[in-house]
Amino acid sequence: MKTYARICSVIFGLMMMALCIVIALETIIRKVFNYSLGGVDELSGYAIAICAPLCFAIAAIEQSHIRINLFHMRMPRLLRASVNLIAALLLAGLALYLSVFTWRTVQDTQLFGSVAQTPWMTPLIWPQIAWLVAMLTFTFATCFLASKAALFAFQGNMDGLLRHFGPDSVEDELAAELSDLEERS
Template sequence: MKDTIERWLGIVFGLIFLALSFLVAVETVIRKVFNVSLQGADELGGYSLAVGATIAFSLALMGRSHIRVDVFHDHLPKWLQEVLNWLSVLCLAAFAGLMAYLAWFVVQDSRQYQSVSQTPWATPLVYPQGVWLFGLIMFALVSAGFALRATLLMFSGRRDQLNREFGPRSTKDEVDEELEDLKARSSDAPLSPLSVAASGAQA
């Protein structure tokens, strides 16, 4: 389930910025060749960054990529590491919920006052802000799920697993992940003619 959500979020994230890159390229060409501007690339770029950031929050959480200041973490008693790892997930879930809660009022204000962007497009802000709110709600739900799992691990005595899943990533974890990714990519890559010839010669 986690891998499926992470994969689809990654696809959506990539498509957003692929479309933005195409738009910026088109804008650059027609400005240079025809001296005409679409007058919306900057606006769409801002929306893309806002929405993309909310997706990145969830992706970073599932990949344990959020920054943790762990200078003293490994030198603390094991029981204190467990408590801090548990509290870090709870605090992140609370913060994600707060962001989604406040964003809801921002969207409601834009809808009530019929706010529009200060650009030639005059886009009703309720639409891009609605997508932004949806991304924050997704982040809050993912964070709440992680907080629930961490709490279950904490109070069911599986604290070693709690540290493995929610503790700061060590250098060894990052190296192992890179090696596994490299191994997967190498196994999926087609054999080159030189590799086939070398294999035949060895046979």
């Protein structure tokens, strides 16, 4: 899954760099030539819609989403493992719901032949298909992780649930930060 997260990161990074270049060009052209390319805001919306699910997938795989550890640390071991399982299952459920919503939106767009209300009048089916692919990327990642969590629970492997799905301990976070600092030095 680390490779999967890395691929999502590269795609996200390339899209954001391209968007930054287009915005910079638009700004320069407006200031220097008093002309606008038009539609850069449209591209920005498409990029964010596509990149957001990629970021969600990365956060789920890397366990980098925000957690409130104050209560989690104080819970009994079995309850912590149970909460980790429930969180993985709920995140996969949310991803599935979002994918169904996205799919239905793409279907409606295709049915009505919708176009963007912008100067470019982009057929919305194209950016929405990319959005759907990104959402399915998120869904695949979360369903894979939820399956792994469910397998740990079925096997009675609380250590697996705690290690792979629980937040890092203070010691783990400190070790990671010191390792990053050492790499940068």
